[in-house]
Amino acid sequence: MAELKFEITEQIAVLSESPKGWTKELNLISWNGREPKYDIRDWDPNHEKMGKGVTLSNEELLKLKESLTRV
Template sequence: MADIKFEIETELGTISESAKGWTKELNLISWNGKEAKYDLRDWAPNHEKMGKGVTLSLDELKQLKELLNGLEI
């Protein structure tokens, strides 16, 4: 499996933390040297491991925000 390179450009916030110390975070990340995208995933402490996640462009993030704002929660 090929190495995946990433650079967390901006840590935007933590949504939750598990009992094992993993955190669900929203960050702006550059994957393999490409333009940074918004990324929501679980991270081990110190970002040494990661879980599966969702990566969104700015337009997709704006659409998600619009959808969430429309929910009655």
């Protein structure tokens, strides 16, 4: 399996924290040198290991924000 390269370009928010210290975060991340996208996923305390998450473009994030304001 190819190595996944990432760079957290902006840490936006910590949404929650587990008893083991992992945090669910909203970040702006560049995956494999590409343009940064918004990303929600779990991270270990050192940001070396990650859980499954969802990556959103600017347009997708704006649609999500719009949808949540109707809730």
